[in-house]
Amino acid sequence: MKETITFLGAGSMAEAIIAGMTAKEIVPSRQIIATNHSNKDRLQELEHKYKIQTTQNKQAAIEQGTIIVLAMKPKDVKVATAEIREFLTEDKIIVSLLAGISTGYMEKQIGTNNPVIRVMPNTSAMIGQSATTIASGNNVNEEQIELVRTLIHAIGTTTVINEEEMDAFTALAGSGPAFYYYMVEAMEQFVIEKGLDKEVAKQLMTQTLKGVAQMLATSSDSPKTLREKITSPGGTTEAGLKALASHDFQKAVMNCLEQATDKSKELRSLFEK
Ligand SMILES: NC(=O)C1=CN([C@@H]2O[C@H](COP(=O)(O)OP(=O)(O)OC[C@H]3O[C@@H](n4cnc5c(N)ncnc54)[C@H](O)[C@@H]3O)[C@@H](O)[C@H]2O)C=CC1
Numbered sequence: 712m713k714e715t716i717t718f719l720g721a722g723s724m725a726e727a728i729i730a731g732m733t734a735k736e737i738v739p740s741r742q743i744i745a746t747n748h749s750n751k752d753r754l755q756e757l758e759h760k761y762k763i764q765t766t767q768n769k770q771a772a773i774e775q776g777t778i779i780v781l782a783m784k785p786k787d788v789k790v791a792t793a794e795i796r797e798f799l800t801e802d803k804i805i806v807s808l809l810a811g812i813s814t815g816y817m818e819k820q821i822g823t824n825n826p827v828i829r830v831m832p833n834t835s836a837m838i839g840q841s842a843t844t845i846a847s848g849n850n851v852n853e854e855q856i857e858l859v860r861t862l863i864h865a866i867g868t869t870t871v872i873n874e875e876e877m878d879a880f881t882a883l884a885g886s887g888p889a890f891y892y893y894m895v896e897a898m899e900q901f902v903i904e905k906g907l908d909k910e911v912a913k914q915l916m917t918q919t920l921k922g923v924a925q926m927l928a929t930s931s932d933s934p935k936t937l938r939e940k941i942t943s944p945g946g947t948t949e950a951g952l953k954a955l956a957s958h959d960f961q962k963a964v965m966n967c968l969e970q971a972t973d974k975s976k977e978l979r980s981l982f983e984k
């Protein structure tokens with residue numbers, strides 16, 4: 712691919728994508744440029760690790776990029792859009808990773824006709840396993856969305872969605888990994904309490920999760936049926952599930968997703984009145 716990809720922001724998400732893209736060699740690593748707010752050491756770390764280019768000169772980074780990835784926090788969106796505006800030639804595609812912030816707001820802030828595409832990955836991009844959703848703004852044509860899709864495909868699966876669905880999918884898939892990790896953290900507490908071998912337990916928990924993911928992806932059974940097939944009447948699973956139910960586990964999970972979805976909306980409402 713001939714594109715040059717500029718990352719404005721060099722935090723965890725930018726790194727996860729850079730790691731995935733360089734591993735798949737979707738573009739030569741020298742065609743990836745990263746810059747950030749002010750942390751030079753961080754840029755050097757990424758340059759060293761992934762053999763990409765880094766610079767503290769934002770103008771140069773934007774001018775060289777054909778795809779400009781906004782990878783700063785949503786709270787920095789105003790400053791960031793103001794900074795890039797004057798260096799945007801019409802050939803550049805803007806890709807925004809920012810949770811909550813709409814393409815409409817971006818388009819208005821930037822004030823040009825550049826295509827704006829929202830991309831919501833997750834940190835499993837690092838190993839090419841992100842579940843990424845994509846939604847396009849008003850000035851995007853098929854070719855541009857396909858280009859971004861091809862690029863993002865290097866970090867996992869890509870699904871084009873309507874932008875109205877982005878808040879909920881951000882909760883499910885963008886934040887999603889954190890919710891699974893949180894459950895595993897609780898299991899780790901159990902492992903410590905029981906004095907079990909941590910390495911053995913880690914291998915078992917990881918393989919169990921992998922198996923669950925594969926079953927969900929390939930089985931024609933619903934999650935409920937899959938659960939029921941494990942649950943012998945009067946057995947161990949039933950005892951465990953009863954404990955989860957007594958703590959309103961399903962309600963807690965639904966509330967977790969609801970709160971994450973609402974936060975995505977709230978992040979937007981802070982800027983978009
Ligand atoms: N961490 C995650 O799992 C995911 C994050 N996102 C989105 O990705 C974005 C970045 O998140 P993280 O990487 O976690 O944040 P982070 O805090 O790790 O990194 C933010 C980066 O932006 C830089 N920055 C701030 N202002 C800037 C500016 N004006 N110009 C250039 N760089 C600037 C900072 O120096 C830092 O390198 C957020 O908008 C978040 O909503 C989306 C999906 C998943």
Ligand SMILES: O=C(O)[C@@H]1CCC=N1
Nearest residue numbers: 809810881885886887
């Ligand atoms: O927590 C956040 O706001 C970002 C967006 C999705 C995952 N991390």
